[in-house]
Amino acid sequence: MNNTVDVIVQQKINEQLFQKLELAYFCVDHSMRVKDASDNLIDYGYEPIRPGSDIEDHIDFMIGLDSHTELDLPIVASPSGIPISVSLLPSENQLTVLIVNASTQADQRQLLQQKANENELLVFQQKKLMVQLEQASLELEKKNMQLEEASRLQTSFLSGVSHEFRTPLTSIIGYTNLVKQDLQKVSQELVPRIVGNDDSPNYLRAVQRSSKHLLSLVENLLDHGKLDSNEIVIRPKATNILEVFEDVELLLKPLSNTKQVELRANIDLPPKALAVLDDSRLRQCLINLVGNAVKFTDIGSVTLDASLTGEVLHVTVEDTGPGISQQDLEKIRLPFWQGSDTGKAGTGLGLTITERLVELMGGELLIKSELGKGTVVEFELPAPLVYLDEPANSLEGIPVKPLRILLAEDDTDIADLVCMMLIERGIEVDRVENGALAVEALKKGRYDLVLMDIHMPIMTGYDALAELNARGDTTPVVVMSASAVDADKAKAIELGCRGYLVKPVDVDDIIGMAGQVLS
Amino acid sequence: MVGDFSVGKTSLTQKFVNNVFSDKYLTTIGVKIDTAIVADTKLIVWDVAGRDSLSPINASYLVGAAGVVLVCDGSRASTVSDLLDIWNTVTERIGVVPAVVALNKADLPEWNISDEMYAAFDKQSWDVFPTSAKEGDNVKEMFEKLVNKLSSQVV
Numbered sequence: 293m294n295n296t297v298d299v300i301v302q303q304k305i306n307e308q309l310f311q312k313l314e315l316a317y318f319c320v321d322h323s324m325r326v327k328d329a330s331d332n333l334i335d336y337g338y339e340p341i342r343p344g345s346d347i348e349d350h351i352d353f354m355i356g357l358d359s360h361t362e363l364d365l366p367i368v369a370s371p372s373g374i375p376i377s378v379s380l381l382p383s384e385n386q387l388t389v390l391i392v393n394a395s396t397q398a399d400q401r402q403l404l405q406q407k408a409n410e411n412e413l414l415v416f417q418q419k420k421l422m423v424q425l426e427q428a429s430l431e432l433e434k435k436n437m438q439l440e441e442a443s444r445l446q447t448s449f450l451s452g453v454s455h456e457f458r459t460p461l462t463s464i465i466g467y468t469n470l471v472k473q474d475l476q477k478v479s480q481e482l483v484p485r486i487v488g489n490d491d492s493p494n495y496l497r498a499v500q501r502s503s504k505h506l507l508s509l510v511e512n513l514l515d516h517g518k519l520d521s522n523e524i525v526i527r528p529k530a531t532n533i534l535e536v537f538e539d540v541e542l543l544l545k546p547l548s549n550t551k552q553v554e555l556r557a558n559i560d561l562p563p564k565a566l567a568v569l570d571d572s573r574l575r576q577c578l579i580n581l582v583g584n585a586v587k588f589t590d591i592g593s594v595t596l597d598a599s600l601t602g603e604v605l606h607v608t609v610e611d612t613g614p615g616i617s618q619q620d621l622e623k624i625r626l627p628f629w630q631g632s633d634t635g636k637a638g639t640g641l642g643l644t645i646t647e648r649l650v651e652l653m654g655g656e657l658l659i660k661s662e663l664g665k666g667t668v669v670e671f672e673l674p675a676p677l678v679y680l681d682e683p684a685n686s687l688e689g690i691p692v693k694p695l696r697i698l699l700a701e702d703d704t705d706i707a708d709l710v711c712m713m714l715i716e717r718g719i720e721v722d723r724v725e726n727g728a729l730a731v732e733a734l735k736k737g738r739y740d741l742v743l744m745d746i747h748m749p750i751m752t753g754y755d756a757l758a759e760l761n762a763r764g765d766t767t768p769v770v771v772m773s774a775s776a777v778d779a780d781k782a783k784a785i786e787l788g789c790r791g792y793l794v795k796p797v798d799v800d801d802i803i804g805m806a807g808q809v810l811s
Numbered sequence: 812m813v814g815d816f817s818v819g820k821t822s823l824t825q826k827f828v829n830n831v832f833s834d835k836y837l838t839t840i841g842v843k844i845d846t847a848i849v850a851d852t853k854l855i856v857w858d859v860a861g862r863d864s865l866s867p868i869n870a871s872y873l874v875g876a877a878g879v880v881l882v883c884d885g886s887r888a889s890t891v892s893d894l895l896d897i898w899n900t901v902t903e904r905i906g907v908v909p910a911v912v913a914l915n916k917a918d919l920p921e922w923n924i925s926d927e928m929y930a931a932f933d934k935q936s937w938d939v940f941p942t943s944a945k946e947g948d949n950v951k952e953m954f955e956k957l958v959n960k961l962s963s964q965v966v
């Protein structure tokens with residue numbers, strides 16, 4: 293300290309500094325014996341220290357420390373709880389240890405460090421959560437992909453199976469028709485039980501009905517697969533809507549006749565109105581809805597209402613059946629849902645498909661139902677009206693000389709059937725069993741039309757079409773395939789086929805198509 | 812007691828010295844000194860503030876230490892690998908001293924020590940203890956092992 297300052301001033305300054313810093317101290321020799329200690333050490337929780345004693349018995353932090361090394365311990369918790377700052381100051385013959393109150397620094401530091409560390413822990417937790425989230429979403433994605441794959445497999449399986457069913461069904465339905473026609477010709481009196489008259493039940497009609505029902509089930513399965521993979525395309529065309537509804541009524545009447553259910557149809561449509569819509573999809577929807585209503589109603593009635601307001605078609609199907617509970621109404625739209633009444637056979641797909649088809653045609657299916665009171669299903673479709681000449685749908689106007697058709701079909705049952713049906717209508721038919729033979733036949737003879745199956749051995753219908761194109765043969769080809777898959781149809785059209793018929797076909801389909809192609 | 816912040820240095824010390832544990836986190840400032848008697852040995856435990864983003868370990872607090880407990884949090888992988896770094900800080904200031912490792916918070920489901928870390932610890936010939944200050948598992952064993960090492964070194 294400066295020599296010019298009086299000793300008395302110096303003492304005062306020291307006093308004040310000691311007080312302000314709450315400075316305490318002790319001195320030890322190099323064997324750690326206490327030489328001197330300030331009284332205020334007790335303020336920091338240390339016991340009074342007698343000179344001559346071992347410092348390690350009094351002050352824990354001195355244990356292990358070296359009396360020759362200078363050391364600063366910025367913040368140490370003293371026994372009193374007050375944070376202290378400790379400085380070890382060695383000299384030649386002693387070590388002085390200064391202790392000052394470090395509360396202020398410690399408090400500030402505490403605040404800062406606590407916040408910083410807690411923040412870092414939070415960040416760590418967040419990161420961990422993010423990783424977990426990412427993992428969870430990755431797993432979900434994987435699960436989703438597995439599910440999608442499973443559903444894709446299921447769809448392709450369903451399509452495959454239902455496709456396989458079509459061919460034999462075509463035979464069954466066609467032959468039943470032929471048998472019925474033949475028998476009717478032979479004698480109605482001879483075999484009334486088999487053929488039946490209009491109001492008595494008969495075996496053939498039962499076979500027909502069952503096989504048609506089976507076919508519609510198969511078709512629903514196939515459609516479900518296509519809806520799943522967004523393959524169904526709506527193909528609107530000018531349609532006599534009154535005819536569609538009358539067809540449906542005719543088709544379903546027999547179904548209701550077998551039960552105590554009255555099928556009422558209030559069809560309020562202008563007789564000649566043509567609307568642009570997909571008639572086969574509309575027919576399918578109506579058959580599904582009315583069919584369902586009849587299926588689930590045991591006593592009472594099913595009413596089909598249809599009307600046209602401007603260019604909107606309203607359809608309502610109302611039944612007096614058991615109704616659907618609020619709970620089941622939510623499930624009813626799910627594919628394969630069958631309800632609790634397992635006695636009613638079906639695939640459980642009809643409603644799912646109908647709903648999707650109505651949507652695709654621009655409408656919405658509404659279902660209102662109450663347990664014990666019956667069910668009302670309704671929808672509206674846009675039905676833009678057109679005024680056209682009647683489409684050429686028959687052979688009228690086509691040259692009278694007999695039509696010559698070449699049939700290429702490997703399934704002999706179906707080939708027999710188609711031949712018989714066509715010959716009955718006065719058409720000349722030559723038949724071959726594969727594409728190669730068809731191409732051969734066309735080299736030799738002239739035909740008005742070729743009816744071509746697709747899946748045939750040796751040469752497929754596709755290859756035959758390509759071959760005919762290459763040869764510049766212009767004989768119109770109508771494809772007749774068991775595949776209702778749009779991609780197959782598109783391929784055939786790309787190869788230049790003029791018409792596409794999906795099996796089962798009946799003779800009217802063929803003749804209608806021939807009329808269109810040849811006119 | 813050295814290691815990253817919030818790994819459980821204070822908790823292990825308190826569990827060992829006073830047999831108490833608290834879930835609350837109160838970070839240690841500077842150093843807190845505790846005493847325990849293990850067998851006939853008086854153990855002075857310096858519970859040092861952990862290494863954190865604000866500051867490294869203040870090596871002044873290491874001066875005079877006869878051995879160290881390296882503490883990490885088995886549920887925070889970074890605190891485990893940081894031990895090698897912290898060990899460097901120790902040896903730079905006070906040389907190689909007997910050491911034990913507490914892989915703390917073994918009671919947590921996320922507690923996980925990689926094989927690489929175990930191998931790295933093996934190389935240092937440290938005694939490694941999965942500990943839980945919360946449940947008390949291995950706490951006594953870990954401190955006693957260190958005292959053991961210290962006394963066998965003196966003899």
Ligand SMILES: Nc1nc2c(ncn2[C@@H]2O[C@H](COP(=O)(O)OP(=O)(O)OP(=O)(O)O)[C@@H](O)[C@H]2O)c(=O)[nH]1
Binds near residue numbers: 814817833839859943
């Ligand atoms: N579950 C569990 N939690 C623990 C264990 N040990 C400590 N903790 C918790 O971890 C947090 C931090 O513990 P402390 O003992 O304060 O950690 P520290 O290493 O002293 O931290 P700093 O003083 O900041 O370096 C506290 O919330 C404790 O309750 C344990 O073994 N198991």
Ligand SMILES: [Mg+2]
Binds near residue numbers: 820837838839858861
């Ligand atoms: Mg602590």
